[in-house]
Amino acid sequence: MSTASLDTASRGPASPGSPSDSVLGRPLTNSVSLADTVSHSLSMAKRGLLKIKRTPEQLIDVTVQPIIFTLMFTYIFGGAISGDIASYLPVIIPGILVQTVITTSVVTGVQLREDMDKGVFDRFRSLPIARIAPLAGALLADTVRYTIATTLTFVMGFIMGWRASGGIGSVVLAGLAVIVCAWAISWIFAFFGVIARTASSVQGISMIILFPLTFLSNAFVPVETMPDWLQGFVHVNPISHLVTAVRELANNGVVGADLVISLIGAAVIVAVFAPLTVRAYMRKA
Amino acid sequence: MTSTELAVDATGLVKTFGTNRAVDGVDLAVRAGSIYGVLGPNGAGKTTTISMLATLLRPDGGSARIFGHDVQRDAGIVRQLIGVTGQYASVDDSLSAIENLVLFGRLLGLSGRDAKRIAKNLLDEFSLSDAATRPLKKFSGGMRRRLDLAASLIAQPPLIFLDEPTTGLDPRTRNQMWDTIRRLVANGSTVMLTTQYLDEADQLADRIAVIDTGRVVAEGTADQLKASVGASALQVTLTDAHDTDAAVQTMRDVLGFRGNPAFRGDQISVPMADADRVTDLLVELRSRGIHLAEMSVQKPTLDEVFLSITGHGAEPAADELEGAHA
Numbered sequence: 001m002s003t004a005s006l007d008t009a010s011r012g013p014a015s016p017g018s019p020s021d022s023v024l025g026r027p028l029t030n031s032v033s034l035a036d037t038v039s040h041s042l043s044m045a046k047r048g049l050l051k052i053k054r055t056p057e058q059l060i061d062v063t064v065q066p067i068i069f070t071l072m073f074t075y076i077f078g079g080a081i082s083g084d085i086a087s088y089l090p091v092i093i094p095g096i097l098v099q100t101v102i103t104t105s106v107v108t109g110v111q112l113r114e115d116m117d118k119g120v121f122d123r124f125r126s127l128p129i130a131r132i133a134p135l136a137g138a139l140l141a142d143t144v145r146y147t148i149a150t151t152l153t154f155v156m157g158f159i160m161g162w163r164a165s166g167g168i169g170s171v172v173l174a175g176l177a178v179i180v181c182a183w184a185i186s187w188i189f190a191f192f193g194v195i196a197r198t199a200s201s202v203q204g205i206s207m208i209i210l211f212p213l214t215f216l217s218n219a220f221v222p223v224e225t226m227p228d229w230l231q232g233f234v235h236v237n238p239i240s241h242l243v244t245a246v247r248e249l250a251n252n253g254v255v256g257a258d259l260v261i262s263l264i265g266a267a268v269i270v271a272v273f274a275p276l277t278v279r280a281y282m283r284k285a
Numbered sequence: 286m287t288s289t290e291l292a293v294d295a296t297g298l299v300k301t302f303g304t305n306r307a308v309d310g311v312d313l314a315v316r317a318g319s320i321y322g323v324l325g326p327n328g329a330g331k332t333t334t335i336s337m338l339a340t341l342l343r344p345d346g347g348s349a350r351i352f353g354h355d356v357q358r359d360a361g362i363v364r365q366l367i368g369v370t371g372q373y374a375s376v377d378d379s380l381s382a383i384e385n386l387v388l389f390g391r392l393l394g395l396s397g398r399d400a401k402r403i404a405k406n407l408l409d410e411f412s413l414s415d416a417a418t419r420p421l422k423k424f425s426g427g428m429r430r431r432l433d434l435a436a437s438l439i440a441q442p443p444l445i446f447l448d449e450p451t452t453g454l455d456p457r458t459r460n461q462m463w464d465t466i467r468r469l470v471a472n473g474s475t476v477m478l479t480t481q482y483l484d485e486a487d488q489l490a491d492r493i494a495v496i497d498t499g500r501v502v503a504e505g506t507a508d509q510l511k512a513s514v515g516a517s518a519l520q521v522t523l524t525d526a527h528d529t530d531a532a533v534q535t536m537r538d539v540l541g542f543r544g545n546p547a548f549r550g551d552q553i554s555v556p557m558a559d560a561d562r563v564t565d566l567l568v569e570l571r572s573r574g575i576h577l578a579e580m581s582v583q584k585p586t587l588d589e590v591f592l593s594i595t596g597h598g599a600e601p602a603a604d605e606l607e608g609a610h611a
C-alpha cells in the first residue's frame with residue numbers, strides 16, 4: 001500500500017462522473033445468464049474444495065468413520081447375524097455404505113449455516129453473481145465427500161474379503177446411486193441449514209431424523225428378526241430400499257425395483273426441498 | 286445537477302428491526318468522483334444505511350439509486366457498479382489471500398489467467414505479496430483490512446463503499462489507508478465511507494453527513510460542520526464544582542453559545558466561535574466569584590459536534606457524565 005502508484009486505481013473507471021455502461025468490458029445487465037450461473041456455481045464449488053484442502057480434519061467423518069464402522073460392525077455382529085464374517089460382508093458393506101454416506105450429507109447443512117454467518121457471505125451477496133451460486137457450489141463440493149466415503153467403504157470391504165459378484169461396473173453404479181441419493185437428501189439438511197439459527201441446531205435436528213432412519217432399516221440386520229410393527233416401518237423406509245438396491249447391484253449385478261424406487265425417491269426429495277431451500281435462501285441472501 | 290451525476294441518490298431510506306427504527310428517513314446525495322463521509326456513533330445506522338445502498342438489505346421505506354439505477358429494481362446492475370468493504374472482514378479466512386482474490390475475480394467473470402494476474406497486482410499494490418499464500422488466520426488486523434479493500438477493487442467499480450475502513454488500525458496504517466482512498470478518488474472512483482472519527486471525515490471527505498439514531502442531523506463540508514460548532518472549544522475546570530451551573534450560565538451570557546456543554550470529569554467544554562471573547566469571559570467569571578483551576582482552548586472534537594447538533598454526546602460515556610452533572 002506504500003507503493004507510489006496504485007495500478008488498479010489508475011485503470012479506474014473510464015469516465016469519472018458518469019455511470020459506466022460496462023464493467024470489465026461487459027455490458028451492464030440486471031440478469032445472470034444460465035451459463036454464468038453454472039460458471040459461478042463451479043467457482044463456488046472450487047472454493048468448497050479449497051476449504052476441504054485447507055482443513056483436512058473436516059474429512060474425518062468420511063474417512064475414519066467408514067473404516068472404523070466397517071471393521072466394528074463386521075467383527076461384532078458378523079458371527080451373530082450371518083454365522084460368519086464372510087457371509088455378513090455382502091449384507092453389511094452396502095448397509096454401512098448407505099449409512100455413512102447419508103450421515104455425511106448432514107455436514108452440508110451445518111457448514112452452510114456456518115458459512116452464511118461469515119462476513120464473506122456479505123461479499124458474495126454484493127457481487128453481481130447468480131444468487132444461487134453459493135448454495136449450489138456448497139452442494140456440489142460435498143459430492144466429493146460422498147465419493148471419498150463411498151470409495152473407502154468399498155475398499156475396506158474388499159480388504160476384509162468381500163467379493164462383489166456383480167462386477168466392478170455394478171459396484172461403480174451402486175456407488176453412484178448412493179452418491180446421487182445422498183446429494184438429494186443433502187437438500188433437506190441444506191434447508192435446515194438455511195432456516196436454522198445456529199449450526200449446532202442443524203446438527204441436532206438432522207441427527208434426530210437420521211438416526212432412526214438409518215437404524216430402523218435393513219442396513220445392519222435381517223428384517224425378519226424384528227417385531228412385525230417395526231417391519232412395517234422398515235419396509236417403507238426409503239433407506240431400506242436404497243440398501244436393497246445397492247445389495248442387488250453390487251452382489252448380484254441386478255438392477256431391481258428398489259433402485260428405481262430409490263432414484264424416484266431422490267427425485268421427489270429434490271423436487272420438494274430444492275425449491276423450498278432456494279426460496280428460503282433467497283429470502284435471506 | 287442531474288441524477289446521473291450522482292453516484293448515490295437516496296431519499297427517505299427507512300429500515301426497522303422489530304420496533305427499532307435503525308435507519309429513519311435518510312436522504313443522501315453523493316456526487317460522482319467525490320469522497321463522502323458518513324459520521325456517526327455506535328448504532329447510529331451507518332452499516333444499515335450502507336447495506337441498503339449496497340443491495341444487501343431491503344429498505345422498508347424510501348428509495349435509493351446508484352448512478353441512476355434503483356437498488357431494488359436494478360440490483361443486478363447496481364452490484365456491477367459497486368465494491369463493498371464491510372465493517373467486518375468480508376474475505377474467506379479458510380482461504381489464502383491470493384485464493385480469495387482469484388475466487389472473487391473468477392466470480393466477476395475474469396478468466397483464470399486474468400484473475401491471477403489482477404490478484405497478484407493487487408497484492409503487490411497493497412504490500413501483501415509476501416503473505417499471499419499464508420492462511421488468513423495469521424493476518425494482522427491491518428493486513429486483513431487491506432485485503433478486504435483489495436477484494437473490492439478487482440472489478441474497478443466506479444463506486445466503493447467502505448464501512449469504517451480504519452477502525453482498529455494503528456496511526457501509520459490508518460494514514461496509508463487514507464492515501465489509498467485518496468488515490469482511488471484521484472483516479473475517478475467515488476468513495477462513500479463511514480467513520481466514527483471527526484478527524485477522519487475532516488481529512489478525507491468532500492462532504493459529510495452526520496447521522497444519529499437513524500437520522501441525518503447535519504450535512505455539509507467539514508468546514509461548514511465545524512463552523513456550526515464554533516471554530517474552537519473552550520475547556521475549563523472549576524476550583525469548586527458547585528459553581529458549575531453559574532459558570533455555564535456565564536459562558537452562555539458572554540459567549541452566546543446555544544446547545545449544551547460537554548462534561549468530561551470535572552472539565553466543562555463549550556464551543557466558541559471567536560477565541561477573542563475568552564478575555565471577556567475570564568473577567569466576567571472573576572467578577573461573579575467563580576474560580577478556575579484550569580483553562581484551555583482546543584479544536585472541536587466529534588463530541589462537541591455531536592453535542593452541538595444533537596444535544597447529546599457521541600460516546601455513551603459522555604452521555605452518562607452529562608447526566609451525572611445535570
Ligand SMILES: Nc1ncnc2c1ncn2[C@@H]1O[C@H](COP(=O)(O)OP(=O)(O)OP(=O)(O)O)[C@@H](O)[C@H]1O
Pocket residue numbers: 302305307325326327328329330331332333334372481
Ligand atoms: N440485523 C439486525 N437485527 C436487529 N437489529 C439490528 C440489526 N442490524 C443492526 N441493528 C440495529 O440497528 C441499529 C443501527 O445499527 P448499525 O449497525 O447500522 O449501526 P452503526 O452505525 O453501523 O454502528 P457501529 O458504529 O457500531 O458499527 C442498532 O441499534 C443495531 O442494534
Ligand SMILES: [Mg+2]
Pocket residue numbers: 331332333372448
Ligand atoms: Mg457499523
